[in-house]
Amino acid sequence: ENIPQIARLQYAAEWDPEPYAWARFRRYFQWETHQGIEPITVELKDLKPGSVPMAVLTGTVRNDFTQAEQQAAQAYVQAGGVLMIDACGGQTDFAKSVEATLLPQAFEGVSPLPIGPNHPLLIASRPHADDLTHALLRGYANENGGKDLPIEAIAYGKGWVIFSRLDLTTGLLGTQSWGILGFDPAYAQALMKNAVLWAEARSPVPVAAPAAPAATQP
Numbered sequence: 001e002n003i004p005q006i007a008r009l010q011y012a013a014e015w016d017p018e019p020y021a022w023a024r025f026r027r028y029f030q031w032e033t034h035q036g037i038e039p040i041t042v043e044l045k046d047l048k049p050g051s052v053p054m055a056v057l058t059g060t061v062r063n064d065f066t067q068a069e070q071q072a073a074q075a076y077v078q079a080g081g082v083l084m085i086d087a088c089g090g091q092t093d094f095a096k097s098v099e100a101t102l103l104p105q106a107f108e109g110v111s112p113l114p115i116g117p118n119h120p121l122l123i124a125s126r127p128h129a130d131d132l133t134h135a136l137l138r139g140y141a142n143e144n145g146g147k148d149l150p151i152e153a154i155a156y157g158k159g160w161v162i163f164s165r166l167d168l169t170t171g172l173l174g175t176q177s178w179g180i181l182g183f184d185p186a187y188a189q190a191l192m193k194n195a196v197l198w199a200e201a202r203s204p205v206p207v208a209a210p211a212a213p214a215a216t217q218p
Contacts, residue, residue, distance in 0.1 A: 001037075003036040003037060003038050003053045004037055004038070004052070004053055004183070004196075004200050005017045005037070005038045005039075005040050005050060005051075006012045006022075006038070006040070006053075006054050006055070006056060007040055007041075007042040007047060007051070007055040007056065007195065008022060008039050008040065008041050008042070008044050008055075008056050009042060009043075009044040009046075009047065009052070009055055009056060009057045010041055010042065010044065011043070011044045011057075011059075011063060011065065011069060011213075012063060013059055013061050013062070013063035014059055014060050014061050014149060015057075015058070015059055016058075016089045017058065017059065017060045017089070017169070018058075018088060018169050018170055018172070018173060018218050020173060021169050021170065021172040022039040022056075022172065023039075024173060024174065025039075025172040025173060025189065025192060026038075026123075028038060028174075028189055028193070029193055029196060030151065031050045031092055032077060032128055033091075033127075033191055033193065033197070034128075035126040035128075037196060038179070040052075041172050042055070044057065044065070044072055044073065045066065045068040045069045046072065046073050047072045047073065048072075048075075048076070048078045048211045049075045049076050049078070049079030049081065049085060049143065050079050050080065050081070051076075053081070053196075053199040053200050053202065054082045054083075054084060054126065054196060054199035054200075055076060055081060055083050055084070055085070055188065056084045056085075056086075057083065057085045057086075057098075058085070058086050058087070058088045058094075058169045059087070059088060059091070059094040059097075059170075060088050060089055060091040060093070060094050061091070061093050061094060061200075062093045062094065062096070062097050063094065063097045063101075063154045064097065064100075065097070065100045065101045065102040065105075067105075068173075069102070070101075070102060070105040070106040071106070073102065073106040073157075073161075074106040074107065074156075074195050075157070077106075077107070077156050077157060077160065077161055078119050078152045078156060078157030078158065078159060079157065079158060079160035080157070080158035080159045080202065081199075082159060082160050082162065082195065082198070082199040082202065083159070083160070083161045084142070084162045084165045084168060084192075084195055085098055085146060085161065085162065085164065086163075086165075086166070086168040086169055087164070087166070087167065087182065088167055088169040089167050089169075089170055089179075089180050089182065090141065090146070090165065090166055090167045090172055090180060090181025090182050091181075092165070095165045097112070103106070103154065103161070103163070104146070107156050107161065108146040109156050110154050110155075110156055111150060111154070112152035112153060112154050112161070112163050113153060113154075114150035114151070114152055114153075115150070115151050115152065115162075115170075117133045117154045120194075121151070121162065121191065121198060122191075122194070125198075126197055126198070126201055127197075128193070129193070129194045129196060129197050129198075130190045130193070132187065132190055132191055132194060135151075135183065135187065136183065136184040136186070136187040137166070137182070137183055137187075138167075138176070138180055138181075138182055138183065138184055139178075140178055140179055140180060140181065140187075141166060141180070141181045141182055144181060146166055146182070149164075149165045149166050149181075151163070151166075152164075158163055162195065164183075166181060166182045166183055167180050167181060167182025167183065167188070168182065168183060168191065168192060169188075170182060170186025170188075171183050171184070171186060171187070172184040172185075172187075172189055173185070174186075174189065179183050
């Protein structure tokens, strides 16, 4: 059985702020879906089109992404990949770096837009997926403007970029730490599960160029 790989993207700054998050999520995903996933570390500049169904980029501090990283992200998404980006802890410095030095250069002329309630990420459109149309935030996020930070997306070529200024990565730990501008941990885990299932369904072959549908038909 081919176990789909999920690329965790490495770059010059703090790319792995919660090292235990994906070890725990891997077990959660197996428990929830009876399917395995294999998180692997990939340098962002070395991310290849069609290599993995989903790639995850997170961070907490400012990082100016390089031209090689911008080009790799563009080629990966254009070929049908799902690039999942979150600001770990809800840290604005990282989110601003993504907005300033990655998205405009890699996906020129296309701005992120809030995802609608019928987006595949948020609906139970396949086995083991959950209905997530009503977002649940941590108490800290509710008190500090989290409701005004929707998940955004870019449809580009055959693929997608999903961009969350609210934390998802810390949520994968399942702990209710205060001071984190993010989704409720249970919601964050379910959202990442939905994302993996969606990316897999779009790309049934884990290591090959996927025959992805057009971005308008997710």
